[in-house]
Amino acid sequence: IGDDCKVEKVGLTKIYNFHSPKKIESKKKIVAVIGQPSNIPGVVETTSEIFQTLEDQLTDDFDIIYKPHPADLEFYDDKKLKIPYDSKRIIFNGSLNDLFFSAVLVINMFSSVLIDFLRYRKLFSSNVNIISCIWNIELRDYIADSDVKVAKLADRTFEDKESFQKFISNNRNTIKLGYNHHHSMDEQNN
Numbered sequence: 571i572g573d574d575c576k577v578e579k580v581g582l583t584k585i586y587n588f589h590s591p592k593k594i595e596s597k598k599k600i601v602a603v604i605g606q607p608s609n610i611p612g613v614v615e616t617t618s619e620i621f622q623t624l625e626d627q628l629t630d631d632f633d634i635i636y637k638p639h640p641a642d643l644e645f646y647d648d649k650k651l652k653i654p655y656d657s658k659r660i661i662f663n664g665s666l667n668d669l670f671f672s673a674v675l676v677i678n679m680f681s682s683v684l685i686d687f688l689r690y691r692k693l694f695s696s697n698v699n700i701i702s703c704i705w706n707i708e709l710r711d712y713i714a715d716s717d718v719k720v721a722k723l724a725d726r727t728f729e730d731k732e733s734f735q736k737f738i739s740n741n742r743n744t745i746k747l748g749y750n751h752h753h754s755m756d757e758q759n760n
Contacts, residue, residue, distance in 0.1 A: 591671035594664070598633040602662075602673040604681045607641040612709025613679065619731055620677055620703055621659060627738040635660045637669055639681075676700045680713055680720050688723060702727045703734055 594600060603620055606613045624634050636659050643663075662669055670676060670687050676698055678684055687700055702724040704710055710729070728734040 591665070591667040594635075594668055594672035596633050596672070598631050600633050600635055600669075600673045601628065601675045601677065602669050603634065603636045603659075604676065604678040604683055605637060605639040605642060606679050606681055607639045609641075610709070611712050612706035616679060616703055616706045616709055619705075620734070623731075623735050623738055624677075627735065628742055633660055635662045635669060635673070637662045637666065670698060673698050678702055678724070679704055679709065682720055684720050684723055699726070700724045701734075701737075703731075705729050705731045705734070 601624060603617070603624075605617065608614050608617075621634065621636075624632075628634070638661065666683060666686070667690065670690055676687060678700070679702060684700060684702070687698075691698065691700075702722075704713060705728060726737070728737065
């Protein structure tokens, strides 16, 4: 940038947009999947594999809620879904705060929303686990080329699909315990 610029750390600028979160009405535990733009290499494949694992491993007492990336909303409005959709997934267009407040698990790839969620968790004493899934080679190459480091901020990052599948399978009964227990869940898998 040059010596003429001064960089100031200002913290979370979106704090002014926060509202008091409202619990999403559901009799089931909510697993939230945060979308990334489907034109990024590896995103569609990774998202489909995340959904497949959740649908295979989780019981009927879970709702899988998908929050599409704003860049992909036109595909959902026009029913031209790039990511396969079925009745087990709920497309969510509400507030991220409400989704985060209601979820027992948040899954993303490398969304900058993760930074907001980490800050939110501190502000509202939330106990949700946040995990990132970046096992697709095209997606990892994209992240390396763009120098995106946000995925590493998650409570747990999965760089291979099998580890993610094992984690969900081993923890489907303890996911409801939330963030305060993520260390003990890690220990169970080691």
